[in-house]
Amino acid sequence: MSVTTAAGGLLLVIVQVIQGHSDYAVSYTSTEVCALRGSTVDLSCTYTYPLTGNDRGATVVESFWFIKKSNGVYVDVRSDPDYSDRVEYACENNNKCTLRIKDLRDSDASQYMFRFITNQPGEAFNASPGVTLSVADLQVQVSTLAIYSSMIVTELACQSSCRLPDHLTYIWYKNQQKKKEGESYSDRLNQTDSVSCAVKGHERISTPSVLMWSQRGYAVNFATPVICAFRGSTVDISCTYTYPHTVYDHARRVYHDTTVMDSFWFIHNRTQVDLRSVPDSSSRVEYLCGNNKCTLRIKDLRESDATRYKFKFITNQPEGSFTSLSGVTLSVADPQLQLRVRRSVSQDCAWTELTCHSSCPLSESVSYVWYNNGERVGEGTKYLLFEYFRPTDSYHCAIRGRKRIRSPSMSYPSDAPQTPSVSASPSGEIAEGHSLTLACTSAAKPAANYTWYKKNRDTLQFLTKEKRFLFRSIKSSDSGQYQCTAENYLGRNTANITISVKYTPRRPSVSVSPSGEIMEGSSVSLACSSDANPAAIHTWFKENRNGQHRVVREGTPFVFRSIQSSDSGQYHCRAQNKLGWSSHNISIAVSYAPRPPSVSVSPSGEIVEGSSVNLTCSTDANPAATCVWYKNQRLIKGAERSHFLSPVTSNDRGMYECKCENKHGCNFTSNFLNVHYAPKPPSVAASPSGELVKGSSVTLTCSTDANPAATYTWHKENSSSVKASGHTFTISDITAEHGGNYYCQVQNRYGHSNTSLKLFFAPVKSPYVNVNIIRPTLLIPLLVPVLVVTLYLRMKKSRSLKTEANEIVEMMEVRDDCSVY
Ligand SMILES: *[C@@H]1O[C@H](CO)[C@@H](O)[C@H](O)[C@H]1NC(C)=O
Ligand SMILES: *[C@@H]1O[C@H](CO)[C@@H](O)[C@H](O)[C@H]1NC(C)=O
Ligand SMILES: *[C@@H]1O[C@H](CO)[C@@H](O)[C@H](O)[C@H]1NC(C)=O
Ligand SMILES: *[C@@H]1O[C@H](CO)[C@@H](O)[C@H](O)[C@H]1NC(C)=O
Ligand SMILES: *[C@@H]1O[C@H](CO)[C@@H](O)[C@H](O)[C@H]1NC(C)=O
Ligand SMILES: *[C@@H]1O[C@H](CO)[C@@H](O)[C@H](O)[C@H]1NC(C)=O
Ligand SMILES: *[C@@H]1O[C@H](CO)[C@@H](O)[C@H](O)[C@H]1NC(C)=O
Ligand SMILES: *[C@@H]1O[C@H](CO)[C@@H](O)[C@H](O)[C@H]1NC(C)=O
Ligand SMILES: *[C@@H]1O[C@H](CO)[C@@H](O)[C@H](O)[C@H]1NC(C)=O
Numbered sequence: 001m002s003v004t005t006a007a008g009g010l011l012l013v014i015v016q017v018i019q020g021h022s023d024y025a026v027s028y029t030s031t032e033v034c035a036l037r038g039s040t041v042d043l044s045c046t047y048t049y050p051l052t053g054n055d056r057g058a059t060v061v062e063s064f065w066f067i068k069k070s071n072g073v074y075v076d077v078r079s080d081p082d083y084s085d086r087v088e089y090a091c092e093n094n095n096k097c098t099l100r101i102k103d104l105r106d107s108d109a110s111q112y113m114f115r116f117i118t119n120q121p122g123e124a125f126n127a128s129p130g131v132t133l134s135v136a137d138l139q140v141q142v143s144t145l146a147i148y149s150s151m152i153v154t155e156l157a158c159q160s161s162c163r164l165p166d167h168l169t170y171i172w173y174k175n176q177q178k179k180k181e182g183e184s185y186s187d188r189l190n191q192t193d194s195v196s197c198a199v200k201g202h203e204r205i206s207t208p209s210v211l212m213w214s215q216r217g218y219a220v221n222f223a224t225p226v227i228c229a230f231r232g233s234t235v236d237i238s239c240t241y242t243y244p245h246t247v248y249d250h251a252r253r254v255y256h257d258t259t260v261m262d263s264f265w266f267i268h269n270r271t272q273v274d275l276r277s278v279p280d281s282s283s284r285v286e287y288l289c290g291n292n293k294c295t296l297r298i299k300d301l302r303e304s305d306a307t308r309y310k311f312k313f314i315t316n317q318p319e320g321s322f323t324s325l326s327g328v329t330l331s332v333a334d335p336q337l338q339l340r341v342r343r344s345v346s347q348d349c350a351w352t353e354l355t356c357h358s359s360c361p362l363s364e365s366v367s368y369v370w371y372n373n374g375e376r377v378g379e380g381t382k383y384l385l386f387e388y389f390r391p392t393d394s395y396h397c398a399i400r401g402r403k404r405i406r407s408p409s410m411s412y413p414s415d416a417p418q419t420p421s422v423s424a425s426p427s428g429e430i431a432e433g434h435s436l437t438l439a440c441t442s443a444a445k446p447a448a449n450y451t452w453y454k455k456n457r458d459t460l461q462f463l464t465k466e467k468r469f470l471f472r473s474i475k476s477s478d479s480g481q482y483q484c485t486a487e488n489y490l491g492r493n494t495a496n497i498t499i500s501v502k503y504t505p506r507r508p509s510v511s512v513s514p515s516g517e518i519m520e521g522s523s524v525s526l527a528c529s530s531d532a533n534p535a536a537i538h539t540w541f542k543e544n545r546n547g548q549h550r551v552v553r554e555g556t557p558f559v560f561r562s563i564q565s566s567d568s569g570q571y572h573c574r575a576q577n578k579l580g581w582s583s584h585n586i587s588i589a590v591s592y593a594p595r596p597p598s599v600s601v602s603p604s605g606e607i608v609e610g611s612s613v614n615l616t617c618s619t620d621a622n623p624a625a626t627c628v629w630y631k632n633q634r635l636i637k638g639a640e641r642s643h644f645l646s647p648v649t650s651n652d653r654g655m656y657e658c659k660c661e662n663k664h665g666c667n668f669t670s671n672f673l674n675v676h677y678a679p680k681p682p683s684v685a686a687s688p689s690g691e692l693v694k695g696s697s698v699t700l701t702c703s704t705d706a707n708p709a710a711t712y713t714w715h716k717e718n719s720s721s722v723k724a725s726g727h728t729f730t731i732s733d734i735t736a737e738h739g740g741n742y743y744c745q746v747q748n749r750y751g752h753s754n755t756s757l758k759l760f761f762a763p764v765k766s767p768y769v770n771v772n773i774i775r776p777t778l779l780i781p782l783l784v785p786v787l788v789v790t791l792y793l794r795m796k797k798s799r800s801l802k803t804e805a806n807e808i809v810e811m812m813e814v815r816d817d818c819s820v821y
Contacts, residue, residue: 024049026114034134034162035104038205043131044098045114063091063116065099081342081353082107101133109135134162138207140197156185158197158207169200192325217244220311220324228331228360229301230405235363236288237265237328238295239311247317256317263289263313265296268327272312281305298330306332335359337368337397337407343388343489347449350487352385356397356407367400389416389491416491417444420484424497431579432476432503438469440484442493448486455481455496476503476533504580505532508573512586519664520565520592527557528573530582536575541583543570565590565622593665594621597658601673608750609677612646617658619667625660630668633657650677650707678751679706684744697732702744704753710746715754717741731759 028045035041049060065077077087077099091097101108113130141159158170171178172185173196179185181200189195198206220241229235241263246255264274265287275285281298288295298305310327336359344351356368370378373394377383383395391412398406420442430436442448452469453460460483463469471478479501485494508530518524528538538556541549549572552558560567568590574583597619607613617627618641629636629643632654636643645652653675659668682704692698704710712727717740723729731738738759745754 026116028114028131030131031129032132032134034136034160034164036136036138036160036164036199036202036205037104037106039104039202040100040102041104041133042098042100043112043133044096045131046094046096047114047116048095049116049118059119060095060116061119063097063114064089065097065112065114067110067112077112079345081344084342084345104135106135106137109133136164137161138197138199138205140195140207152189154187154189156187156195156197157183158199164199171198171200171203171206173197173206194325217242218322220313220322222324222326222328223364224328224361225326226329226331226360227363228333228335228358229363229366230334230399230402231301231303231332233301233363234297234299234365235301235330236295236297236365237309237330238293239324239328240293241311241313241322241324242292243313243315243322244317259316261314261316263294263311265294265309265311268308268310272310272323275309301332303332306330331360334405335362335399337399337405339395339397339407339410341410345489347487347489350387350489350492352388354383354385354395354397354410356381356383362399368397369400369403371396371398371406387492388487388489389413391416391419391491391493412493413490415445415488417442417448417486417488417493419493420448420450420486420495422482422484422495422497424499430474430499430501432501433473436471436474436499438471438482438484438497438499440467440486440495442486442495444486444488444490446488448488451485451487453483453485455483474499474501476501476531479533500533502533502577502579505530505536505575505577505582507582508536508538508575508584510573510584510586512588518563518588518590520590521562524560524563524588525557526559526571526573526586526588528575528584529556530575532575532577532579534577536577536581539574539576541572541574543572563590565592565620568622589622591622591664594619594625594627594660594662594667596667597627597660597669599656599658599669599671607648607673607675609650609675610647612644613648613652613673614642614644615656615658615671615673616642617660617669619658619660621660621662621664623662625662625666627658627660630657630659631655648675650675650680650705653707674707676707676750679704679710679746679748679753681753682710682712682744682746682755684755684757692734694735695733697730697734699728699730700742700744700757702727702729702746702755704746706746706748706750708748710748710752713745713747715743715745717743717756 024047026045026047028043030043033041033043043065047060047063066074067077067080069075069080077083078089083101086102088100088102089097090100097114099112099114111130111132113128137160139159139161141157143155143157156172158172169181170183172180172182174187174189175194176196179187185195185197187193187195196207198204218241220239222237222239227235227237243258243260246257248255264276265285266272266275267278275296276282276287278285284299286297286299288297294311296309296311308327308329311324312321314321338357338359340355340357342353342355354370356370367379368381369376370380370383373392377395379400383397389412394409394411396407396409398404420440422438422440424430425437425439426434438452440450440452442450449465450467451465452463454463455461463482469482479499482497482499483494484497485492487493508528511527512518513525513527514522526540528540530536530538537554539551540553540556540558542552543549552571556573558571558573568588570585570587572583572585574581597617600616600618601607602614602616615629617629619625619627627641629640643656653673655670656673657668657670659666661667682702685701685703687699687701700714702712702714704712712725713722714724714729716723719740723742727744729742729744741756741758743754743756745752747753
């Protein structure tokens with residue numbers, strides 16, 4: 001057996017017939033059943049199956065009646081909506097099973113088969129061909145005895161369309177009055193008399209009344225006996241009529257063809273006045289007639305139009321005209337609309353059918369509109385939902401174009417599942433790795449079926465058809481919204497529960513922005529993020545030189561408004577919640593232009609001419625800088641970070657600059673290298689120069705190069721006393737006694753030097769003194785009558801030097817403009 005679902009939402013059973021199994025049998029009480037329409041019928045059978053045996057202790061687990069529908073599928077009668085509420089199954093202990101069908105309809109005529117299933121694998125038995133049920137339709141059958149112009153003498157029989165049991169008694173009614181019991185009925189009947197029959201005991205199910213005149217072929221049929229319409233609308237009242245096409249004239253023994261001379265509608269209690277000639281209605285009335293059909297259309301309906309309308313047609317035959325008996329009753333009032341509901345009983349395939357029912361039949365041109373919560377959802381007499389009622393639904397129908405004519409609202413049935421209560425256990429916080437059960441309960445009659453879903457954005461992911469759903473070891477990804485649906489065939493309701501799984505922070509991710517090289521002074525932001533529940537708190541640590549970590553910032557991002565080189569280093573971000581922590585390391589390297597270089601001189605102390613000295617330049621830069629040395633603004637080739645001078649000469653004294661550069665810039669430091677040395681041989685100048693006259697004066701100036709500056713003393717040969725100190729020596733009022741050898745002696749703590757000069761008198765040619773400058777090697781004392789002063793000068797450019805005894809290297813300036821070179 002396999003079960004599948006058909007388009008109509010019915011449970012289908014595709015039957016695998018086990019044939020020829022003599023141990024199984026079904027015997028139907030009767031295989032042909034005829035029952036009256038509207039009555040209740042029982043179809044029954046008894047079944048047998050092997051009760052004992054070595055391996056067969058079979059019991060019947062399920063039995064039902066089924067039919068084959070017109071579309072070829074087999075259907076359990078109970079699940080067929082055509083039978084809803086009209087069928088019952090009953091099985092007794094003696095294996096007798098009965099199918100009861102109430103309020104029998106023509107459509108119930110079918111073949112009913114019984115099926116039972118045992119607990120043995122594959123053991124199912126279908127009893128074919130089953131019971132053929134026919135639905136009897138009672139009819140009055142007329143055998144005419146004699147026809148007069150206004151009367152028929154007739155004999156009538158009550159006939160069934162299938163063979164009813166023989167012992168039944170029939171009851172006869174004339175004009176709804178009971179007349180007689182018996183097989184047949186004879187009477188004299190006129191045009192308006194009607195006769196019907198019924199089976200005794202089933203009087204409720206009588207035949208339609210047979211109008212006698214119809215026996216001669218005259219009839220007027222109305223689509224509906226009552227019709228209702230609302231004020232201001234247009235209504236169509238229709239009928240069809242029939243008449244004999246030829247009538248035999250007994251007197252003349254000829255046939256006459258029938259012609260309809262006239263036809264019209266009239267109000268039942270008036271004296272058959274054609275409505276078209278009634279002043280009140282003529283302008284609003286219209287006939288649409290032809291082909292034995294005639295429609296009365298009344299527009300702009302008023303309450304006064306509510307009455308019974310009849311139809312009359314007049315022929316050329318002797319018996320003349322035919323007037324409809326009943327007519328159509330029109331009521332002009334707002335119809336009472338009601339909702340009727342049918343639902344599928346199988347929860348595998350939910351549907352709900354709503355029908356809009358009017359208390360009185362409305363014209364065919366009237367249609368309905370459907371609303372759910374006031375919003376238009378469809379049109380038509382029926383509205384089909386492909387699911388069950390939801391608690392939020394509230395349906396009503398209304399007449400199209402007349403919203404106010406509406407049914408009461410139909411909302412969620414009270415026995416449908418109530419809002420489920422959903423819970424998670426254990427309650428409280430849910431930590432990753434633990435187990436968790438979701439449970440759902442809802443009051444409903446019949447008991448609800450449950451379905452658990454997980455919501456993934458807009459879709460629902462099916463989990464289970466159980467009340468409970470278990471997570472053995474819950475994961476963080478299981479966090480989210482869950483929905484439980486409870487449903488029975490009356491409706492569907494849902495409830496949601498949110499699960500939040502707590503877990504330790506995942507390894508954080510750290511980002512540096514802006515990305516790329518980090519320039520000193522720029523603004524840098526370190527962001528740390530980690531997935532955690534509850535949300536993690538972020539803390540930044542920095543590693544110091546000793547490898548220890550200390551907190552530098554709480555929270556993220558960590559912003560350096562103006563990052564410094566000192567901010568370089570190893571950082572880590574720790575993401576922490578109460579369940580634990582994890583961290584991520586990041587190394588920050590700040591780039592910067594070289595710092596002003598620092599210069600060291602080794603050995604330290606005074607630099608004395610002749611010694612060795614090592615100048616070393618170093619700077620702080622990232623990336624590392626290259627440094628070069630300049631002396632007096634000229635690049636010293638071959639010198640890099642260190643510049644070695646050996647031996648140091650006084651010429652090495654001067655301004656040294658170390659310039660360091662990387663791609664971000666350059667910087668340099670200027671230093672003065674102070675070399676100490678003994679005085680160089682001095683030079684002497686006289687002023688005025690040339691010849692001096694006796695009694696004039698002369699100023700001798702002695703110059704030397706020394707560091708520190710030399711002290712000057714003036715001496716005269718064979719004279720022990722110092723003649724003067726300071727680098728000028730003025731002799732005034734010159735006399736012969738002034739002649740002689742003079743020395744200018746220069747001295748500092750590194751040494752001394754002297755220069756001699758000779759003052760002598762030349763033969764007097766004029767009263768002037770000659771001052772001659774002579775080379776020291778030519779220093780020969782000469783006595784001349786005229787005093788002539790000769791100076792030996794060794795000229796050297798003099799410089800004004802700043803000296804401080806203990807200072808060797810003096811920083812003169814720091815420049816940050818490297819473009820000079
Ligand atoms: C027909 O007969 C019934 C009595 O059976 C009588 O009441 C009725 O008036 C008659 N109708 C006509 C049109 O003769
Ligand atoms: C027709 O019958 C209705 C009640 O059935 C009555 O109210 C009305 O007055 C009658 N009309 C005539 C013209 O007799
Ligand atoms: C609903 O539940 C009933 C019994 O609880 C079960 O027989 C039926 O198959 C269920 N239907 C669905 C659609 O799960
Ligand atoms: C549950 O979630 C669904 C879908 O998001 C929503 O339509 C429904 O209103 C929710 N139910 C409750 C009780 O919150
Ligand atoms: C981060 O640095 C610390 C200290 O240096 C070390 O203990 C830890 O293992 C590092 N973590 C990672 C993920 O490298
Ligand atoms: C030289 O260093 C100083 C101090 O660090 C700095 O302010 C200056 O910008 C640097 N010069 C250049 C050209 O980078
Ligand atoms: C000069 O000093 C530097 C740095 O201290 C050193 O590397 C270099 O060898 C020294 N030069 C000499 C010649 O001593
Ligand atoms: C200085 O004395 C020396 C010897 O004592 C002598 O030879 C010399 O001539 C003297 N010089 C002068 C200029 O008197
Ligand atoms: C001058 O210098 C010479 C050569 O160094 C030296 O012999 C002489 O004694 C010096 N004279 C004086 C007065 O210092």
